[in-house]
Amino acid sequence: MAELAYDRFSERQTLERVLDRLEPTVRASFTDAQRAALNEALVARAWRDHSVDIRFRLPFVASRYYVRLVADREKRNIARQRADQAQHPLATIGNTLFVGTISMVVCSLALFALLVYSAILVP
Numbered sequence: 001m002a003e004l005a006y007d008r009f010s011e012r013q014t015l016e017r018v019l020d021r022l023e024p025t026v027r028a029s030f031t032d033a034q035r036a037a038l039n040e041a042l043v044a045r046a047w048r049d050h051s052v053d054i055r056f057r058l059p060f061v062a063s064r065y066y067v068r069l070v071a072d073r074e075k076r077n078i079a080r081q082r083a084d085q086a087q088h089p090l091a092t093i094g095n096t097l098f099v100g101t102i103s104m105v106v107c108s109l110a111l112f113a114l115l116v117y118s119a120i121l122v123p
Contacts, residue, residue: 015039 015038019027030038052071057064076084 014042018042 015035018038019030019035050070050072052069054069055066057066074081
């Protein structure tokens with residue numbers, strides 16, 4: 001069995017990826033102190049470990065999707081929470097379709113299990 005390894009981007013690689021998006025003249029204008037300050041700001045913004053971090057992929061015929069559920073104690077202030085809520089509303093068409101599809105799959109599986117259990121449907 002092949003060994004699976006995932007090399008997360010190091011802090012330095014993250015800074016380099018951001019700098020690569022800039023114009024070459026702007027990128028060259030940063031001093032070492034400015035680069036260090038940018039790196040600190042990027043590392044501070046990075047997601048930290050959460051109490052709940054569930055990730056899985058959904059392979060479909062044409063493309064692949066992933067789902068990530070992250071949960072932890074709320075650490076943001078009220079103003080940040082409201083700003084995030086305004087920028088990322090919960091009631092969107094995509095969210096509604098996703099929840100509806102998951103609900104339909106779960107209910108279908110429960111109905112199938114009930115029919116098999118009650119011997120109406122023989123597997």
